[in-house]
Amino acid sequence: MGRDPPVVTLAPAPPGTDRPDTPETPTGGGRLARAAAVPLVLLTMTALAGVVLGRVYADPLLTWLMAGAAAGSVLVSVATRRLPSWLVAPLSVAGLAGWTLLSLRLAAAHAALPGGLAEVAADAAGNAIPRLLTAMIPVEPTPDTVLLPVVAAWLAGLTAAEVALRTGRVLLGYLPPALLYAGALYVVGPNADPAIGPTVAFAAVAAVGLAVPSHRDTPAGGDPVAGLPPAVRAAVRLRLAAASAAGVAVVVAVAALLAPVVAARVGDRPVDPRRYVEPPRVESLDENPLIRISGWALNPDQHLLDVRTEPGRTEPGGTRIRLAVLSDYDGVTWRVGATYRNAGRILPAAEPAPGATTDPVRQEITVAELTGRLLPAVPTPREVTGARVAYDPATGTLIRPEGLAPGLRYTVASVRERPDGNLLGTANVPAGDAVARVLRVPDGAPEQLRRLATQLAEENGAPYARAQAIEEFLAGHYRLTADAPSGHAYPNLAFFLFGPRNGGGQRGTSEQFAASFAVLGRLAGLPTRVVVGFRPRGDGPVRAADASAWPEVLFDGVGWVPFDPLPRPDEQPRPVEEDFRQTPDDPPPSEVPAPTAEPTATAPVADAGGDAGDGRGPGTPVLVGAGTGGGLLLVGALLLVLAGLRRNLTRARLERGDPAGRIAGAWRELTDALRLAGHPVGADLAAAEVADRAGRTLTEARAARTPPPAAPAPDGPASVPTADGPVSGPGALAWSPAAEQVTGRTGGHGQVGPEPSGPAVRELAGLLNQVAFAPGLATAEQADRAAALATDYAAALRAARPWWRRLLWTVHPGPLRWRR
Structure with a gap:
């Protein structure tokens, strides 16, 4: 123990004699080929994983990058074989970092992505795995979809080379390339044909590597037992034969056990790992952009986009730009209902409808004040440069997962289809499960x-x-x-x-x-769907007034027709x-519309503060019962406190906070006034409906305090001119938006009003809708205008009440406790 093994020295054979147990010593070229065989095998096995994975990519860039990673890692291991093992890791990490940054730069340039290398690398590092597994097939080789395969190929090649070359365990060194190959097959899943050719090549190359004797274990003679005594050589060869036979028996047994299982799974569809990864989500604003139409209509000058069409491709009247396609309706809301997949520059192409003519359109679009994630484009987009996108092929809707930002500029190449009008008259519509969603x-x-x-x-x-x-x-x-x-x-x-x-x-x-x-x-x-988009009049700014929605119908052999x-x-x-x-x-x-309050001579007021119909003050029974000055003082103090609190509430609503909050406060002043007048509004009514009810309430209150006009002459009914035509007969006194404008200006019902109440309240409703559907755009002037409108309306409605109700109006505690 601790001693060197004995060295056996063989005497040289005399000239002219043969030594049958000693083969010919290989030349230097033979030794070099034998030493390079295992590294080449490992390099090839690792690169074949890139071939398998590259089948779901749009072009061979990924395959070449993974092959470069395999070559670089194996060469680093070969070059540092004579160095201490602790030096291999830092040198290999340096090589990995250099090759990875070069790969990211090549991929970014290939996909025409903006941004510097540091920004691209940080984004790819943070999103490599989810974007790889949610990317649309074929996958565009972008930085985030090549980073993980390139790093995995480098690590697999380095580990395999270190195990096989430094320790001499070639079979164990096959494990990292085999795992990388299996991982590539799993990522591809059912999205490509079976990889029969690369798999056969992988097995053949592995067999060649095992067949080549290791240079480490084969010294000068080329025979592992050369130079040993005959008895020792026989024993060693016997043990080697027994071990080989046992290994073959194990392999045959495992093959016999696993062959039926593998054969039974050959026809099964591979598992797609993409079903376990959630695609990019969108906000409700992007799921139902139809609700943005009203907000845009109230702000027609809002600058949303800038569009420049490739010269020679413009249309008279402009080109229709699509923002989203809404196919799902639940009786309440239309929704996009799309499944977005990360896409590269080139989008999947669909066959045009038979007989349809196609027109290529290329536009450069610059985002101004458009918000959300939906990306406008002429249907149907085929290539997007300048922005990372996710795409839903079923609807043709594009999103930018990071969201839109002012100044974002991108270029979209689309193929616009023009259906054959001669086929529409006789075209049928599809039916069945394939179109159940749009039926x-x-x-x-x-x-x-x-x-x-x-x-x-x-x-x-x-x-x-x-x-x-x-x-x-x-x-x-x-x-x-x-x-x-x-x-x-x-x-x-x-x-x-x-x-x-x-x-x-x-x-x-x-x-x-x-x-x-x-x-x-x-x-x-x-089969129908709704499309939200823009109808610009030509190149240049696209404003909110250009926003529109239109329906489309699906016809057999023609496609979707707007x-x-x-x-x-x-x-x-x-x-x-x-x-x-x-x-x-x-x-x-x-x-049919939502129910409205019927006209009444006096509107009940829900208040427990006094008798509403005896014409006396609300505190009279209390004062009479108390009979003391202290009671009078107490009631007076209470009324003053209530009046002060009401005044502070009104000032807080109309004068404090941002413009949007002040507009909302003005609207609450109006709804409180309606409730004080005995005409509360429900939460289910839209702002315009509340405005119409407010106009009716004021008209009825004024009519209740003034005598009716003279009866019409027998030879013809009375009429009131309106924008919709004359309203005659008994219905001439009924409220309508157009009639309200006329009576407001001319003093309808014998009364001269300072301002038409109907349009004023509708203006306040419009400001409220702007705050709801276009947040952040309200100005201080609009807030002042809303406060003035709400104050004037409340004052006019209060003035139309009896004198004792006007007193109760000022000190009514309801607005202090009503939910706002």
Whole structure:
């Protein structure tokens, strides 16, 4: 123990004699080839993993980068073989860092990604694993999708070379490349054909490496037992033969046991690891961008984008830009319902519809004030440079997972399809599970919507004729307004389609037009969806006024065809009742909107502070009962405290905080005034509906305090001119937005008002909608305007009350305790 083994010295053979047990000594070239065999085998096995993984990449850049990592790691191990083992790790880490940074730079340049190397490397390091497993097939070789494979290839090659060359255990050195190869197969999953060729090559190269004797264990003679006595050589060879036989027996036994299991799994579909990784999420604002239409309509000058189209590709009137496609409807909200996958510069291409002509469009888009994650593009995008994107092929919707930022500039190359119009007249619509998503009609559809859809379908048999009938019905009967309330749930659509014109119905933004078309189309058997985007008039700034929504219908052999149900500017809408056949079971359209308060001569006030109908002060019974000056003093102090608290509450709402908070406070002042007047508003009403009710309440309060106008002459009914035409007969006194403007200016009902109340309250509702749908844009001037509008309305409503109710109004404790 501790002594060197005995050295056996062989005497040289005499000239002319043969030594059968000693083979010929190999030359220097033979020794070099034998020494390089194992490193080459390890390098090839590691590089084959890159070949397997590269099958799901868009181009061979990843394969070359992994091959370079394999070569670099093995060469570092070979070059440092004579050095102490502790020097290998720092040298290899330095080589790994250099090759990784070079790979990231090449990948960033290949994908045309902006940013410096440090920024790119930090982003790739933080997102390598999730982006690799959520990337769309084919995967673009970008920094975040090549970082993990390159590092894994380097570490596998280094570990294999150190084990096989430094310790001489070649078979154990095969383990890291084999694990890397298996990992590549797992990542590819079912997204590529079986890797039969690379697998056979991997096994063949491994066999060659095992067949080559190790240079470390084969000294000068080339025979591991050369130079030993004959008896020792025989024993060693016997043990080697027995060990080889035992190894072969073990391999055969394992193969016999595992072969049936492996054979049974050959036909199975590999597991896709992508199903275990959650794709990028989006906010609700990006899931339902349809609700942004009303906010944009109230701020038409908001600068959202800048667009520059490649010369020679512009269209008269501009090119339609798509923001999102909404395919799912639950009766309340339209949603995108997309599954986004990280995509590279090149997006998956879909075959155009038969007969459709294609037109390439290339645009440079610069983001200004557009927020969210949705990325505008002309349909259908094929290449995006300048921004990292995630893509949903089913809807063609793009997002930027990091979110939009002012100044973001990117270029989109799209293929715009123009369907063959000659095929539309006879085209059918698809059916079945493949299109069930865009045919689904949620439960709870109003009966009037169903009857209208049935009427339009009965009068038009062909699918395209049905779609045209819905388009013409909406365009011919409804008005496009910017101040219509947002909403596309069933009640909103029913009010839009069948509500009274003088009560806010039959008018809306493109949100209601597109949503109504889509719902009516599905009820008529058409697969429909809603698209939100922009209709710019040409290159240059894209403003909020250019935002729009439009419906699309899917036809067999044609594809998705857009429709335009918006009214024509030079046409006057016809009343819905002229063309929609009501049934005896249908209520008149005037009863469809949300219920409103009936006019009353006196409005009850819920207050326990006194008798509301005896014309005496609220504290009279208390004062009479008390009969003392102390009671009078106590009541007076209480009233002063209440009045002071009410005054402080009003000042806090209207004068303190940011502009958005002051506008919201002004709105609470208006709703409190309605509640004090005995006409509380429900939380389910939109701002515009509350404004209409507020106008009616003030009109009724004024009418209750003034005598009615003289009866009309027998030869003709009285009439009130309005923007919608004259309102005659007994209904001439009914409130309408247009009539409110006239009576406000001329002193309707014998009273001269300082300002038309209806438009003023609707202006306040518009400011509130701006705060809700376009946060951060309210100004101090708008907040001052909202405070003035709310103060004037509350004062006018209070002035229309009896004198004792005006006193109670000032000290009523309700606003102090009502939930805000």
